[in-house]
Amino acid sequence: MNAQNLQLMDTQTANLQSLQMKKQPSILQIKDLNVYAEKQHILKNISLNIPKNKITVLLGPSGCGKTTLLKSLNKLTDLYRELRVSGQIFIEEDDILKTNTNAPLIRQKMGLLSQKPFPLPVSIYKNVAYGIKLKGVKNKDLIDYNVEKKLREVGLWDEVKDRLHKSADSLSIGQQQRLCLARGLAVKPRIILADEPTSALDPVSSKIIENLFRELKKHYTIILVTHILRQAQRLADNVVFMHYGEIIEQGSPEKLFKTPKSVQLREYLVEGN
C-alpha cells in the first residue's frame, strides 16, 4: 500500500508542479536533487520550481532536510566532504551543480540569512560596504550612498546612523540579523535564502524581519526555511512541506493547511497547532 500511496503522491506532486509552472514564472528550478551523507540519504529526488518574487516556505520537522536543501542552492554543501550532491539546479539557465561553475558568482545571486546572525568582525558600516565592494564598486561616495540605502531597506538606518563605525558586535541580535540582511542585499542578489532567520530572535525582532520579508518580496524571491507553522501561514505564497528528505505536498498555504492530503502533513498540523 505504501508503494501505491507514494506513486499517487508522486503524480500529485507532478500535477501541482505543472500547474505552478503555468501560473507563475519561476526563477529557480530544481530537478532530481539527491544529497547523500555517509550512510544517510538526506534529500530524495527533490524536484521543485521556485516562483519569482514570492515567498516560498520550506516547512517540515527538524532533520527533514530543509537546511540541506537551502545549502545545496548556493553550493555551501561544498564545505562538507561527506555530502554527495547529484541532480540539477538551474538559476537563469545556469546549472549551479555543474562542477565548473563559478561558485562566488552563483552565490552572489543569493543572499543567505542564517539561524544566528554572523556579522563580519568589522564595523557596522564596513559590514555593508564589504558586500558592495564585492561587486567591484570602488567609488567612496557610491559606497556611502549604497550603505545608507541598504540599511534603510532593512529599517536599520535610523538606529545606527550615529554609530556606523562602531563594532557590529555592539548591536542587539535582532539588529545584527537585519545588518546581515542588509549586507546580503548589498551584493544585489535575486534570491534571499533564509534559514530559520527568526529562531534566535525575540518576538518583536521576529516581527520586524517578517514585515521586511513582505516588503522585500516585491524585488526579491524569498525562500524561507521554518518549522514555525504560524510563520508559514503568515508569510507564505507557496508552501513546500518536507518530511524525511522528501517533498510530501506543496501549494498555496490556504489549500495546504485547510485540506492537507498526506498523513504526515495532517499530523504535523495537529502537533504544530
Added chain:
Amino acid sequence: MNERKIIEEKIFKLLTGIATYSLIAILGYIIAIIFINGFNSLSLDMITKTPSGGYYYGGEGGVLNAIVGSLYIALGATFIAIIIGVPAALFINVHLIRYKRTQNTIRYLLDALWGIPSIVYGAFGFAFMLYLGMNASLLAGIITVALLITPIIIRTFDEVLSTIPKGLHEASLAMGSTKTETAFKVLFRQGFSGFITAVLLGFGRGIGDAASVLFTAGYTDLIPKYLDEPAATLPLAIFFQLTSPIPEVRERAYAAAAILTIIILIISLSARLLSRNYSKSNIK
C-alpha cells in the same frame, strides 16, 4: 549539600589554589633570583656597549652585541615564519575545510615538529649550512630559528582559526566572497588575537633558544653588519659567562638573563595591547 561534600569542596579549593599560587610563586622566585644575582652588573654599559678586550675576565663592556644579535635573529626568523605560517594556517582552515583527515594529519605532523628539541634543529641547520657552503652566520641562524618556530606559529594561529564558527565562514562565502577574500578579510581578522599570540610564542621561543643558534649563528663580540657575518645571541652570552670561573662574569650572565626576560616582557605586553585594540570588533 551534605557535610562530606562541603569538606570535599573545601579541600579541592585548597588544593587547586595551592597549585595555582605556588606556580606564580615559583615564577616570581625565578625572576627574583635572576635580578638579585645580576643586579650589581645591570648597568647602562651592559646594554649600550659591546665587550671590550678584557670583558670575559671581568673587564669593561656590555652585551650589546648579543642583544642586537638576538633581536636580529628573532625578528628575522619570526618574519620568515609569519610569511610561511600565516598562509599555511589559512590554507588549512579555508581550502582544506572539506578534508578533515588531511587537516588532522597536517596538524599531527606540525605538532610533531613542534616537539622536536631545538638541538635537532641546530644540527639540521648546521648540516644544511655546510651543504650550502655557508659559514656560521646571522643568515644561517635566522633560517634555523625560522624552522624551529614556524610550526609553533602555524599551529597556534591554526588553533584559534579552527574555533571560528563555521557560520561566519559560510556567511562570508554565501555573500560571494572567494576563498582568498574569506581567508584574509574575514578569518584573519577574526583570528587576529590568535595571530598575535602565535607571533609572540614564536618570537619568545626564537629569542630564548640557545641550541639552535649554537652551531649556526656562531658568536662574536662585534655587532653584525651583514647577513653573512656571525652573530652573538643572549642565550649563548648567558651560557658562556655562566661557565666562567670569575664571579663578576657569572654575575653578568644573570644580568644578561634579566635583559632577555625584560625584552620578552616588553614585547609580550605591547603585543597584548595591540591585539586587544584589534579584537574589539570581533564577534564572540
